[in-house]
Amino acid sequence: MDKMLWEPKRRIEAAFRKNLLNIAREIIKQVGNITDTDVITEILRQISKSREFEKFSESAAMKMVTHLFDDQGHTWRQATAANGKGGSFYAALQAELRGYTGRLLMDQVKRNAEIIKTLPLDISIDVTTYISQETAKGRRASEIAKEIKLKFPEQTKARAKLIARTEVSKTQSQLTESRCRMFNINWYVWRPVGGSKGDGRTRKSHRGMADVLVAWDDAPAPEDLFPQVSKITGKRYRNSLGHYHAGCCPNCRCYAEPVIDLDLFTWPMQAYRNGSIQRINRKAFEKII
Ligand SMILES: [Zn+2]
Incomplete structure (x- = not known):
C-alpha cells in the first residue's frame, strides 16, 4: 500500500x-x-x-x-x-x-x-x-x-x-x-511528512516519533520523550504541549496511519507504551491489540 x-x-x-x-x-x-x-x-x-x-x-x-x-x-x-x-x-x-x-x-x-x-x-x-x-x-x-x-x-x-x-x-x-x-482500530503509526526522517522542517521530537505505534487511548508527550536542551543554559525546555496525537499541535504536519493490516508493516516495530517507546515484535503486538 x-x-x-x-x-x-x-x-x-x-x-x-x-x-x-x-x-x-x-x-x-x-x-x-x-x-x-x-x-x-x-x-x-x-x-x-x-x-x-x-x-x-x-x-x-x-x-x-x-x-x-x-x-x-x-x-x-x-x-x-x-x-x-x-x-x-x-x-x-x-x-x-x-x-x-x-x-x-x-x-x-x-x-x-x-x-x-x-x-x-x-x-x-x-x-x-x-x-x-x-x-x-x-x-x-x-x-x-x-x-x-x-x-x-x-x-x-x-x-x-x-x-x-x-x-x-x-x-x-x-x-x-x-x-x-x-x-x-485502536492503534496507528505516527508518520511525519517526508518519511521517517521528516522533510527538514519536522521538529526533532516528531522525528523521534516517526514510525512509532501509538494507541488512540494513550497519547504520547513527544517533548518529554525527546527533550530539547537549551544551548545557553544547558537545561531542558519546559514541555508546554503536553500529551497529543500526530497532527495535533501547532504547525504540526504529521499524520496518523491506522493499523489495519499487520502485514503492511516491517516487524519488529517501536511502540509507545507505559510512558516510553519500546521495541515490539509482531507476536507481542498481536497480544495487546
Ligand atoms: Zn509533527
Whole structure:
C-alpha cells in the first residue's frame, strides 16, 4: 500500500489558506483609510459579531472539513479494499454520517469557524498596536494608513498559514481517530511528512516519533520523550504541549496511519507504551491489540 495514502493532501490546506486570506483581505478593506485606533477597533469588533461574517466563517470551515472527510473516505476505501474488507467498510462509511461522525463533523466545523472568527480581533490588535507605535514616532496618519494596506497582508498571511496548517492536520487526525474507533482500530503509526526522517522542517521530537505505534487511548508527550536542551543554559525546555496525537499541535504536519493490516508493516516495530517507546515484535503486538 502507498505509504502516502494517509498524508493530508496539500491542496486541501492550500484551499483553506486561500479562503482565510480572502476573508482577511475583506476585513482589511473595511478599515480603509481610517487611522483612529478606537474607530478601527470598533469596526473590526462589529465585523466579528456580524451575522454575515459568521456565515462566512462557517462556510469556509464547512468547505475544509467536508473536503477532508470526502478525501479520507476515499482513502479508507482504498486501504480496506486491499485487505478484502472493502464492502463492509463501505457500508459502514455510509452509515457513519447519520450517526456519530455526522456529529463529530459538525463539531469540527464549529471549532474551525470559531478560530476563523478570531481573525478580525487579531487583525485589530495588530493594526492598532502598529498605529500607536508609529504615531508615537511622530509619523503622519495618512502615511501610516497607506502602510497598513501594504504591510498587513504579510502578517495576516502568516496567521492564515498557521491556522490552515494546524487546523487541517488536527481535523484530519480527529477524523482518522473517529473512524478508527468505529472500526475498533485502536492503534496507528505516527508518520511525519517526508518519511521517517521528516522533510527538514519536522521538529526533532516528531522525528523521534516517526514510525512509532501509538494507541488512540494513550497519547504520547513527544517533548518529554525527546527533550530539547537549551544551548545557553544547558537545561531542558519546559514541555508546554503536553500529551497529543500526530497532527495535533501547532504547525504540526504529521499524520496518523491506522493499523489495519499487520502485514503492511516491517516487524519488529517501536511502540509507545507505559510512558516510553519500546521495541515490539509482531507476536507481542498481536497480544495487546
Ligand atoms: Zn509533527
